[in-house]
Structures are given as C-alpha cells and as structure tokens.
Amino acid sequence: MEKSANTQYPISSLLAKRWSPRSFNNKKEISQEVINSLFEASRWSASASNIQPWQFIYGLRGDHTFKTITDSLVEFNQLWAPEASMLFVVLGNELTPNGQHNSSYQYDCGAAVASLTFEATERGLFVHQMAGFSPEAISKSFHLPENIKPLVVVAVGYLDESEKLHPNLIDMEKATRIRKEISEFIFNK
Template sequence: MTLTTTTSVARASETSAPILEVLAARWSPRSYDPSVAIDETALASILEAGRWSPSASNTQPWRFIVARRGTPAFDSIVSNLMGFNQAWTPNAAVLIVNLAETADLDGKPRGLASYDLGQAVAHMSIQAHHEGLHVHQMGGIIADGLRDAFSIPENLTPLTVTALGTLDTPEALGEEGAIAREKAPRERFPLDEIVLVNE
C-alpha cells in the first residue's frame, strides 16, 4: 500500500512507508535555469551539512572543489565531464568536485573514505533540497583531467561531480530523450528485494 506520494515538477515518488518529505521529494534533474545564481547563504548551509556528516573515527575524509557558473574553475569541471553531462551542466549554478582522502598525509590508507564521502554528499543533497535547490550527481567524469586542472594531490581521489541549481522546464533540455527522462516517474526496487534479512 502506498503511504506517501510526493510530486516535484512532473516527477512523483511513491514510498511504501512514511519518510521525511525532503527525502521523498528529492530527485536528480538535468534541466537548470541558467539565469538564477546560487544563494551564497544556501550554498554555505549545503557545504556545512556535508561537514557534519558521519565519518569513520571522525577522519572526515571528504574534500570539495566548489565552482560557480561563469568562472574558469566551473569551465574546467565541465570540460572534464563525459558525454551528455557536458551538454546540460553549463546551466547549473554550481559544480562541486567530490574528493575522497584515500590516504592520510603519512600514506596510511583510509579504507572507508569513499563511503564517508558518499554520506557527506548525501547530506548535502538533502540540505540542498531543503533550501529549494536541486542536485544531480555524476560519475561520468575524467578524474585525471580534474586532477591536472586543479593540481589535486595523490592522496585525494576525485570520485564524482555534483551539479547544483534551480529547476528549469524539462523542455529546456531540447533533446527528446532527455526531456522524456526528466519527466519520467522515479522508480526503486521494492523493500523485499533489497532487505536480505529482516528478523
């Protein structure tokens, strides 16, 4: 039985148990309004949400490169994205390179760095939605290109890039397949497929 239904633009998420509205309404658009700049107070809150996420032994192995639309850093990030990501990301207000500190300064590996970075970015995405903004996370990146562009040290690994901004209409994407995907309902596996043991 569906207990929660949330609509955001043309996307709807249905949950089989009640969850927080900000979680139910979160989705990952590609159509961003290029005329809207980022609210700096909201951006600070989003980064702060990542700063206060959990981490193993409080190592806090996350680092971020934050670039606003119209800056050389932003253009460098766009040029190191793959495929269709290069087509729609220029309209985002901010691009964030998410880096995991995979080893400390002494070279000791941080085995849970990627996991902890994922938690930090998840916290940031929920805070962004709370702020009335939207996030799209991308794994289609050129990590070595980003490393060169920003002189990233060897103990930091670029894993993903996050686009952040204000929604535009799906039609602004221009490409028919992209418009259809933007309007499609969200889908998730049912709980009984992902919970292996529930005693």
C-alpha cells in the same frame, strides 16, 4: 515538475522530494549564504574515526573553475550540467592522517554529499551527482596529489521546465522514477 517518490511507506517529505533533474534554471544564482550552508551540512556528516576525508572544489556558472569542471564531463553530461548554478567536484583523501589506507573514505564522502543534498532540498535546490567525468582531467587541472581522488561531480541549481532540455533528454526527465521492492534488499535471516 513534481517527481516526488511514490513510497510504499511514509518517509520524511525532504527525502521524498529529492530527485536528480537535468533541467536547471540558467538564470538563477545560489547566494553565498546558501552555498555556505550546503557545505556546513556536509561538514557535520559522520565519518570513520571522524577523519572527514572529503574535500570539495566548487565553481559558479560563468567562472573559470566551473568551466574547468564542465570540460571534465563526458559528452552526455555536457548536454545539461553547464546550465546548473554550481558544479563541484567531490575529492576523497584515501589516506588516514597516519598515512594508512582509509578503507571507508569513499563511503564517508558519499555520506557527506547526502547531507549536503538534503540541506539543498530544504532550500528549494536540486542536486544531480555524476560519475560521468574524467578524474584524470580533474587531477591534472587542479594539480591534485596522488592520495586525493576525484570521486564525483555534483550539479546544484534551481529546477527549470523539462521542455528546455536537449531533445534527447526530455523523455528521461519526465520518466517515472522506479525502485526495487523493499523485499529485494531487506533481509531478516
């Protein structure tokens, strides 16, 4: 299904092509080579003082880590995310190397995921981020130290037909993508 952005002004085709599907092909796998490139893309993201506060724990469909991540998802996300080829948790280190609070760690982690997302899009993959998960469950399962915060779970995979989704999700998958007008968030004075 094609859900490219209906833009007011021209943008890169990579940005226009990206959207967050829920119907993933549960037969296809992502090669290790591609997985390496996705995380390499995140590696070159900008960050405050080049601290690079992001960490990722990834699981591939069928493995134990994938199951642990799936179990942390809210019921709604469990309806579709287990079909993805890869799930990963984005972790942010809230402390600087000197042990101070890093006020931009969440911002930097989001930027790293954005880089990964566009690399994925370039490779014909789709990415769907989720805040609907239990950070406590992730911290417990992976024995995370106090300063490492689970921020988001991300599903990655190849697109499948919307009709394959749980009936409650089909309309959402086909819905027109809507956005604010540019004038609502851009100011010049």
